[in-house]
Amino acid sequence: MNNRSIIITIVVILLVIAGFNIAQTKEDESFSSYVDKDGKITRPTDFKEEWTFLGTWTLPDNEDDGMHIVYTQPGVIEEYRQNGGEFPDGAILIKEVRSIKSQAMTTGPKVIHAENQKLWFVMVKDEKNRFPDNPKWGDGWGWALYYADDPSKDVSTNYKKDCLGCHVPAKLTDFVYVEGYPVLKK
Amino acid sequence: MNNRSIIITIVVILLVIAGFNIAQTKEDESFSSYVDKDGKITRPTDFKEEWTFLGTWTLPDNEDDGMHIVYTQPGVIEEYRQNGGEFPDGAILIKEVRSIKSQAMTTGPKVIHAENQKLWFVMVKDEKNRFPDNPKWGDGWGWALYYADDPSKDVSTNYKKDCLGCHVPAKLTDFVYVEGYPVLKK
Numbered sequence: 255m256n257n258r259s260i261i262i263t264i265v266v267i268l269l270v271i272a273g274f275n276i277a278q279t280k281e282d283e284s285f286s287s288y289v290d291k292d293g294k295i296t297r298p299t300d301f302k303e304e305w306t307f308l309g310t311w312t313l314p315d316n317e318d319d320g321m322h323i324v325y326t327q328p329g330v331i332e333e334y335r336q337n338g339g340e341f342p343d344g345a346i347l348i349k350e351v352r353s354i355k356s357q358a359m360t361t362g363p364k365v366i367h368a369e370n371q372k373l374w375f376v377m378v379k380d381e382k383n384r385f386p387d388n389p390k391w392g393d394g395w396g397w398a399l400y401y402a403d404d405p406s407k408d409v410s411t412n413y414k415k416d417c418l419g420c421h422v423p424a425k426l427t428d429f430v431y432v433e434g435y436p437v438l439k440k
Numbered sequence: 441m442n443n444r445s446i447i448i449t450i451v452v453i454l455l456v457i458a459g460f461n462i463a464q465t466k467e468d469e470s471f472s473s474y475v476d477k478d479g480k481i482t483r484p485t486d487f488k489e490e491w492t493f494l495g496t497w498t499l500p501d502n503e504d505d506g507m508h509i510v511y512t513q514p515g516v517i518e519e520y521r522q523n524g525g526e527f528p529d530g531a532i533l534i535k536e537v538r539s540i541k542s543q544a545m546t547t548g549p550k551v552i553h554a555e556n557q558k559l560w561f562v563m564v565k566d567e568k569n570r571f572p573d574n575p576k577w578g579d580g581w582g583w584a585l586y587y588a589d590d591p592s593k594d595v596s597t598n599y600k601k602d603c604l605g606c607h608v609p610a611k612l613t614d615f616v617y618v619e620g621y622p623v624l625k626k
Contacts, residue, residue, distance in 0.1 A: 260446055302623045303517050307493030310507070311545075312552040314500035321496070322547070331489050352622070359497075359617075360606040361508070366498040367620035420546040431545075434553035436538070437488045 286344045286378060293385035295376055295398040295408055301325045301348050308347070309435040312354070314366055320354030321368040324435065335440055341428065345379040374400045375417070376408075377430070389413065393429060472530045472564060479571035481562055481584040481594055487511045487534050494533070495621040498540070500552055506540030507554040510621065521626055527614065531565040560586045561603075562594075563616070575599065579615060 288296045298305070302325070311322040325348050326341075333342040341347075352368040359365040378396035385391040389412040390398065397413035400406070410416040421429040432438055474482045484491070488511070497508040511534050512527075519528040527533075538554040545551040564582035571577040575598040576584065583599035586592070596602040607615040618624055 257443060257446065260443065303492060304514075306489060307509075307511070309554060310496045310498070310509070311547070312496070312498040312500065312507075313548040313550065314498065314552065315550055316548055319547075321498075323493075323496070325493070328490075355619075360609065361497070361505075362499040362502055364499065364501055366500065367617075368495060368622055371622075423546065431553075433541075436554055436557075 285380075285384065286346070288346060288376075289378055289396065293388040293391050293396060295378055295390070295396050297374060297376060297398070297400045297406060297408070298346060298348055299405075302350075304328070305348075306331055306437075308437060311431075311434055312366055314354075314356065314364070316354070317356075318353055319351050319372055320366065321352045323350045323352065323368065324348070325350070331437060334438055339432075339438075341379045341430070343379055343381040347375075347377045347430065349375040351375070371402050373402060374405070376400070393418070395429060471566075471570065472532070474532060474562075475564055475582065479574040479577050479582060481564055481576070481582050483560060483562060483584070483586045483592060483594070484532060484534055485591075488536075490514070491534075492517055492623075494623060497617075497620055498552055500540075500542065500550070502540070503542075504539055505537050505558055506552065507538045509536045509538065509554065510534070511536070517623060520624055525618075525624075527565045527616070529565055529567040533561075533563045533616065535561040537561070557588050559588060560591070562586070579604070581615060 288298060290296075305325040305327055308324040308326050308331075310324070313320045313322075327346055330342060330345045333345070334340065351372045351374070353370045353372060354366050355369050356364055356366050376396075376398040378398075380391060380394060380396055383391075385396070390396060390408070390410055392413055395413075397410060397417040398408040399410040399416060400408060418429075424431045474484060476482075491511040491513055494510040494512050494517075496510070499506045499508075513532055516528060516531045519531070520526065537558045537560070539556045539558060540552050541555050542550055542552050562584040564584075566577060566580060566582055569577075571582070576582060576594070576596055578599055581599075583596060583603040584594040585596040585602060586594060610617045
């Protein structure tokens with residue numbers, strides 16, 4: 255192997271590495287790996303181990319669905335703060351709803367913790383109104399609902415019917431009850 | 441530059457890269473970046489954005505300290521499962537205690553969310569009984585307590601007095617109330 259062929263080999267290796275990086279960047283720039291070209295939303299499955307906890311809503315008198323636990327992707331909290339309090343395009347909120355158990359503990363006579371998972375609500379921030387003809391998208395978000403007995407199936411049909419009823423009271427904060435997520439404030 | 445000098449240059453670059461990796465590995469193998477040589481425990485500060493949520497305990501009738509929110513480091517859940525249900529050496533549990541607010545919402549007449557942070561409990565898993573003479577270490581853990589008015593100061597003095605009272609009932613599960621952390625089960 256002479257000088258020239260060694261140099262050519264090194265240049266080829268560098269170009270291949272650069273090519274991989276460009277391909278990777280392009281993939282990262284797509285809207286969301288959880289949304290297909292028609293706006294179908296796939297439920298995230300790795301959020302409990304990999305994502306960031308936002309906050310909990312506890313309904314102490316509802317054993318069936320008494321703990322609502324909300325997560326978002328890594329980095330979203332920082333972007334939210336930098337954006338002056340707006341969720342970035344592509345941000346996902348997933349709310350896991352679990353049954354609860356109440357018991358006496360050393361900390362108090364009634365202490366509640368989460369038990370079985372029941373369902374998940376998903377919201378995907380969409381600043382560009384990407385799916386105007388899809389009834390699961392609107393008001394700046396994509397909306398989805400999955401039950402634990404078939405956790406990959408979005409059973410929502412129309413966000414205005416299935417989701418807005420509960421979210422309209424939070425319209426002024428982009429339909430999100432941010433007062434339950436004090437971590438958003440720094 | 442001839443063949444030999446090009447090859448020598450490449451070998452030197454590879455050795456430097458390998459050296460950095462070895463140094464990095466050695467640093468990662470130290471017990472914990474939150475524990476000094478005498479067993480002093482530093483409170484983690486980036487856990488809300490960077491760590492993994494384990495679970496919540498809600499005390500619906502205690503406005504002052506009604507939400508206990510527990511986090512651990514990234515990867516601990518996976519190691520716990522692989523270890524057959526044991527926290528790995530160096531694992532940290534941090535429990536943030538917050539005041540709560542209760543209100544009527546569309547989901548129910550009494551819905552609770554977290555408000556102001558009050559204090560933090562920290563446990564550091566220590567499989568090797570590293571600090572036998574430090575009264576804040578024992579029973580397989582290091583123990584610490586910090587209040588929000590001076591969040592870098594561990595105000596605990598002796599884990600047997602300050603911590604065990606509440607943790608003894610969970611002795612069979614290594615002093616951790618794992619039933620509140622369903623994410624540990626897969």
